[in-house]
Amino acid sequence: MLRLIISRLAALAPLLLIVSLATFLLSALLPEEPAAIVAGDNTDPANLARISARLGTDRPLIVRYGDWLAGAVTGDLGTSYFSSVPVGPQLAERAGTTLSIAAGGLVLATLFGTTAGILAAVLRGGAVDRAVTLLTSTAMAAPPFWVGLLLVSFFAIRLGWFPPAGYVPPAGGLGAWLGSIALPSVALALAPGAYLARQTRGSMVGVLEREYVRTAIARGYRPGRVILRHAVRNGLSPVVTLLGFQVTILIGGSLVVEKVFALPGLGSLAIEAVLRQDIPVVQGLVVTIATAVVLVNLLLDLVYGYLNPKVRLS
Structure with a gap:
């Protein structure tokens, strides 16, 4: 490692x-x-x-x-x-907003994708499997900005459960911070979570049909224990690889979703810099985002190494 x-x-x-x-x-x-x-x-x-x-x-x-x-x-x-302000402090000031909604989207996409995929694989051919297939097909076709507008219209304006726009940093209170990033995170997580659910289902179906899983269940081991301790670990290895690609989509999508929710993140800064041709800001943004993507993929490589011992040995 x-x-x-x-x-x-x-x-x-x-x-x-x-x-x-x-x-x-x-x-x-x-x-x-x-x-x-x-x-x-x-x-x-x-x-x-x-x-x-x-x-x-x-x-x-x-x-x-x-x-x-x-x-x-x-x-x-x-x-x-234009502002004669150093690029580094500008990025540091706004990075917290983008990282918050991107991390929230990543957590929600992983939880939804893996859970739905595992359930669909275990209950394949049934109502749950068909429901997951229908939901993921719809989610993959929905643009994040459109999902964000629907979420604001229903949960923020009609129900009043969340603020329609703006960002509250963690220093302003944990509840207020989570409330300000909840809807943007869901808007970001929907499509990546759907892709992860499809990949998880396909991978888990292949693992559940292997001989060692059927043998363990036939010998009297509880199916739930066999699935969680053995099948899930082997079935999630290919999902980690897909997750690396979805991280890039999440970061790119966050730049658009920020405009929908009027969040003062890197997305609004990027749009302003591109429209004004503020080259130093654009340059700093590109390098910063590229660094973040590489570091996140490094973390995912470590997770993949934990799930797949062959990688650790190599």
Whole structure:
């Protein structure tokens, strides 16, 4: 397992280098210069030259990337073109919101997906199996923003159980924090949970039909104990792999869901930065999200190693 951790962390640096370089090069293809956007209506050539010199966009692209990379190694992700605020503090201020709803969505998707999939596999061919199939088919086709609008309309506006918008940090009270992230987390979790339920069911059906499971039950072991102690552990190994892909979907979906619930997270910051072509903020967001995805997948690799001893031995 230690070798696995070292190899994943060693691969993180070149991956972030490639991602940051690609983002930087793509930003150079934008049709309008950042200085012109910052200047607004004042497009006097002398004023544009002063703004370009202040932003550093008058230097060659490779020089700008080298300066950014040198700062990023020390934790300095640059400064916003528009607010003149360092990018790092901006990301840190808003990351808590995005991490809260993404983590909530991941927990709900895992609980729903694995539980529904196991029940459908154990009771395959029955009413529960058909209900899970119908529910997951519907959930996979529902966009998170549309689900979010329905949740706000029913649970927030009609029933008044949850706030329709806004975010309360954990320091404002555990109940208020959970209430503010409940609906966004459900909106994010629905589609990934459906995919996990389908994968769990298919994997568990294959495990339950294996000889050692049927033999254990035939020898008098309680079916519930055999399923929970042996079948579930073997059946969830492929699900962990799928979960890694769903994490990326959850993080990407959270950027959209934040707009539905007016949450001050990385999503709203990303949309503002892209519309204003605030390259340092976009660059910092891309690198931060890529790092989060890699670290979460590292954690899932460790879980997979726990479920599959062959991985630990290798």
